Amino acid sequence: MVKEMTVQQMTEKVLNKEPLFILDVRNESDFRDWKIEGENFAYLNVPYFELIDGVDSIVGRLPKDKDIVVVCAKGGSAAFVAEQLAEAGFDNVYTLAGGMQAWSEHLHQAKVYEDDQLKIYQFIRVGKGCLSYMVISGSEALVVDPLRFIDVYEQAAQQEGVKITHIVDSHLHADHLSGGKALAERTGAAYYLMKSEGAVFDFEPLEQHETIDFENVHLEVLAVKTPGHTPGSVSFFVNGKWLFSGDTIFVGGLGRPDLGGKVAEWAADLYDTVYEKVAAMADDVIVLPAHYADLDEEINAEGYVGDTLGRIRARNEMMQNKPKDEFIDLVIQSANTETPPNFEDIVAINRGLKTVDIETQRELEIGPNRCALHHTHA
């Protein structure tokens, strides 16, 4: 009998580093481009269309003593193959419900911090490497870099008995669609974004808000302007302790300033950010980025993606007394021409210049994230 595995169950397998055998039946280029990553996962990629006449060709390459999850784009082809495997005598076969589409859209909620005054949650988009956050204080919540799955944030707020009153985007995202505008419309929250990022709808320009305060507990959100990834990138420094770094600083390194075609100019901005603004921050500041490249490497013992600024600095030569010229040269050398898939459309939508239906939104976002791809080198 074929069993179904949900994306939630798959996420647990990834986070618990469980062993699993993934039979991915998408075509070879889709598999090469993007797959479910797990530290103890084994893989076999054979497209479903090579198995139309039967699964005899792969039976010998599949384990009998380990769970097998058949994965495809949306679930249909996986079921087609899994049923044949069940008929061939495999009783350890699952299909991933909803396929890679559901995997791409799942958010895992992890707790970063909690005390009487403050609670921070991280939402990990495991299938794509995007991170967003909710900062809760009293009866209000602030959402950082929300994705388009705005129900998730609304449900989380409801669970906590709080109202979403503030939404911030650290920059205009090029790799995924922002949920900021839709979430602001639904909740009535104030939505903050740098005006220089070129959005055409109504929002609160961050240029006019050095701080964002809410609730009696004086939770201070300080927008430290940190250009580098895009000219309007900002970080959010909460209570002098948590740095929501957007795509500027990652657990594994620095962001890519090469997405706008002005790598030398933006690399200089990134240098100033790192050596003037971030350098003044204490080692025990906790960095909470908008992306990660390798979940196994970057998730910490507490179950969220983040690290102290001190440890990030210690690991990254680029943040240690590099002369400006050398820094810029190194960034230019590692500049990458590989852009996130469909980034021009995604940017246009995030600016409010274009609207598309849900089907198109899904297609535009399918595939891996490339914002954090090469950040260990730059």
Next chain:
Amino acid sequence: MNVAKVLDAKGLACPMPVVRAKKAMDELESGQVLEVQTTDKGAKNDLPAWAKTSGHTVIDMKEENGVLTFWIQKG
């Protein structure tokens, strides 16, 4: 183009367009052309990939009003 057979796979979800295409192709002779019409976006990559591994040749393809049409010559 001389089309030997037309397969209407519109409205069918993956994997059915490729499964039906394979079955239709099995009934053709080498050199004959199968026309496949599908509305499944996944078929855009999968039909050519299947054709390639099966030794068939995609002669032409068009996308019109949400319908993808492929002309595939049997190898």
